[in-house]
Amino acid sequence: MKVIVVASRKGGSGKTTLAGHLAVQAELAGAGPVAMVDADPQGSLADWWNKRVAETPVFVQTSVPDLPDDIARLRDLGIQLLVIDTPPALSSAIADVIRLSDLVVIPSRPSPHDLLSLGATVELVEHLGRPLVFVLNGAAPRARITNEAITILSQYGMLAPVIVHQRVDFAASMIDGRTVMELPGKSRSAEEVLALWRYLSGRLSGFARPVALPSLPPLPPVGRLAASGGPARSGFL
Ligand SMILES: Nc1ncnc2c1ncn2[C@@H]1O[C@H](COP(=O)(O)OP(=O)(O)O)[C@@H](O)[C@H]1O
Numbered sequence: 018m019k020v021i022v023v024a025s026r027k028g029g030s031g032k033t034t035l036a037g038h039l040a041v042q043a044e045l046a047g048a049g050p051v052a053m054v055d056a057d058p059q060g061s062l063a064d065w066w067n068k069r070v071a072e073t074p075v076f077v078q079t080s081v082p083d084l085p086d087d088i089a090r091l092r093d094l095g096i097q098l099l100v101i102d103t104p105p106a107l108s109s110a111i112a113d114v115i116r117l118s119d120l121v122v123i124p125s126r127p128s129p130h131d132l133l134s135l136g137a138t139v140e141l142v143e144h145l146g147r148p149l150v151f152v153l154n155g156a157a158p159r160a161r162i163t164n165e166a167i168t169i170l171s172q173y174g175m176l177a178p179v180i181v182h183q184r185v186d187f188a189a190s191m192i193d194g195r196t197v198m199e200l201p202g203k204s205r206s207a208e209e210v211l212a213l214w215r216y217l218s219g220r221l222s223g224f225a226r227p228v229a230l231p232s233l234p235p236l237p238p239v240g241r242l243a244a245s246g247g248p249a250r251s252g253f254l
Pocket residue numbers: 027028029030031032033034035061105154155156181182183184185186187188189191
């Protein structure tokens with residue numbers, strides 16, 4: 018069994034959205050059975066799951082102290098993937114959760130505030146010796162800030178080569194416990210989640226399958242974001 022922890026100090030970056038979508042996508046892709054844990058006391062992932070009609074992925078009610086034993090139990094039950102959502106904080110409880118992960122997914126919106134908050138999360142995850150991957154979420158297509166964020170994040174070589182764009186169906190689908198993949202018809206959002214899952218599943222199994230990055234216009238100099246109040250590379254980590 019593999020454990021994905023979705024973490025970031027920044028609220029609203031897309032942790033709960035990605036946790037739910039990746040869990041459902043993994044199940045749809047045949048990588049299940051998948052289980053989910055909501056380690057955020059706010060309980061957004063649990064609220065979403067309670068509205069679900071589909072019975073999978075399963076939801077596990079636990080606590081951070083009980084998590085190691087529950088993970089062992091889930092493994093014995095044949096669960097193949099556990100996805101854990103976390104609160105927007107960096108507490109010792111979150112460190113305890115991250116310690117149990119095979120991969121930490123760190124969503125970031127392409128905004129200076131999100132990018133600036135990444136350093137502390139990265140520091141904690143690296144201190145704990147866990148592998149991590151950034152996922153650019155809520156990106157506006159063709160926006161300069163998106164390209165700047167790609168430049169900054171990819172300098173660290175840990176950026177998923179799949180960008181999740183800002184689309185209303187992410188929020189709309191979750192209102193009644195679904196995901197974009199479970200809405201009728203095809204969508205770009207669902208394609209992105211599938212591509213992201215494929216990449217992450219490659220990372221989990223020890224190799225990264227090649228996924229094409231969208232073609233991008235020429236990138237602006239990295240210093241520009243710093244000059245406009247955003248993070249400079251040296252001050253990022
Ligand atoms: N790619 C996206 N496109 C549109 N809305 C999004 C996207 N990702 C997240 N959201 C919305 O942004 C808000 C915050 O996302 P959420 O997943 O709850 O963040 P977090 O768990 O990090 O606080 C929610 O209303 C969610 O529906």
